[in-house]
Amino acid sequence: MLVAMVIVLGAGRYFQTTYTLETYFDESVNGLAVGSPVKLRGVNVGRVAEINFVSNKYDPANIGEVRYVYVECDINPDLFEFIDEEKFIEVLRKDVARGLRIRPTSLGLTGQLFLNIIYDDPKGNPPLPLKWTPEHAYIPSVPSTLSRVEGAIATISKTLSSLKQEDLESIIGDVKSIVDSIDNFMNTESGKEAGKRMLGILDSTRNILARTNTLMADPALDRIIPNTAGALEGVNRIITESADDIIAAAHEAKIAITSFKQASAVLGKTLSDPRMDKAMGEIAPTLENISQASTDLTAAVAKVHALVNRLNGVVASEEANIHAIIGDTREVMQNVKELTGDAKRYPSGMIFGTPPSKPNPEDQ
Incomplete structure (x- = not known):
């Protein structure tokens, strides 16, 4: 029973499959021990498996006299279903680029620490400089909150101490x-x-x-704000729906502006041509001739207008005679029409005499 209890409580972990990751700290990790929890956003995902110095794990660290603390963690793979260790390392590498970091965090007043995996600004928290290649999956660390406070206090103290009396x-x-x-x-x-x-x-x-x-405090404001919001939403919807038309119109306007620039360039080139000055000098006499012709045409139109007025006066004075002439002409045309009809019916009568008498049906 004693052996079984030891196996269940302690040695049983040696038969578990875990994913290994490592990190390094350039600060004191007092309060962190083997077996301390590793959490991801408050969820326990593993434990601290080993705490050592980087110089004891990697030889290149001895060359640069790096004094980082090496911490190795065992991650429970049951929390990452359908992800093998190779895929796990690849996902960690992408998340590290997005700002995945490990921060030592205090459990409270006891002074014990656990490792909290968080997402932080990658630009403000760059990884520690390394001269070796990590053996396992690697997550950079960021200073703990206590370390940052101590650094700020040290900076303030250094600033104050630099001031003389x-x-x-x-x-x-x-x-x-x-x-x-x-x-x-x-x-x-x-x-x-x-x-x-x-x-x-x-x-x-x-x-x-x-x-x-x-x-x-005016109650009307409660109506104005929703109405304004609705109007802005409508304008936004119109702009969204007309985005293609606006883009097309802008494209056409750009083409038109380009064409206008080309036309302006051609016009400027034409106007700067010396032959244009000569043509403009020849156009001036032509314009003067056109102006003189316009004056003569105006006088001719005035004469035609006077002639028309005189004709109107003559027609008005002889209107009765004109009507009589038109009536006589109408009567003559009627006589000619009748004569033409008789010639068609009795051609011999037109030559030799009167037409024959009309037959009487009663005599027959």
């Missing part, structure tokens, strides 16, 4: 001088005037805030 006295004297100058200025007429202006500005600001609060 004379510097502090000078700074205090400068601050006191500035305060005295402000106090003296505020006691003068200009200072009092500036104070009044500042009070006026504060009053104006208070009034503006009061009006803003009144506007914000």
Whole structure:
């Protein structure tokens, strides 16, 4: 029973399949021990299997006198179903590029640490410089929160310690001088005037805030904001639906602008041609001739207009005679029509005499 209990509680892990990953820390890992949990966003995914120095694991670390702490972890593969170890290493490599990091985190007031796998800014947390190739899957580390606080305090302490007693006295004297100058200025007429202006500005600001609060408390604002949001949504929908048309119009406008530029270039080249100056000089007399012809044409039109007016006057004065002539002409044409009809019916009568008498049906 004792042997079985030892196997179940301790040695049983040697028969488990695990994925191995490693990381390095350039800080104290006091509180981290073999068996400490490894968590991914609060979920326990493994345990710390080994803690050592990098110089004992990789020979190139001794050349550069690297003093990193080596931590090896066993990851439970049951939490990563359908992923073999090769695929696991590939996924880790991609996530490391996206910012996957390991941070030592305290469990509370006990001082014990566990390794927390997180996602952080890869630019602000670059990996430690390495001169060797990791044997297992590798996740870079980031300093713990306590280490960052200690570093900030050390920086502040170093800054304060760099200040000398004379510097502090000078700074205090400068601050006191500035305060005295402000106090003296505020006691003068200009200072009092500036104070009044500042009070006026504060009053104006208070009034503006009061009006803003009144506007914000207006019930109409509850309708205006949704209506505005709806209008903006409609505009956004119209722009989205018309995106292709807008792109096509922009493309056509670009083509038109290109054509206009080409036409402008051709026009500029034409205008700069010396022959254009000669042509413009020849056009000027032609334009003068056209202007003179237009003047003559205007006079001719005026004469034609006068002639038409005279004809209208003559026609108006002889209108009765014209009507009589038209009536006589109509009567003559009617007689000619009748004569032509008789000639068609009785051609001999037109030559030898009167036409024969009409037969009487009663005599028959």
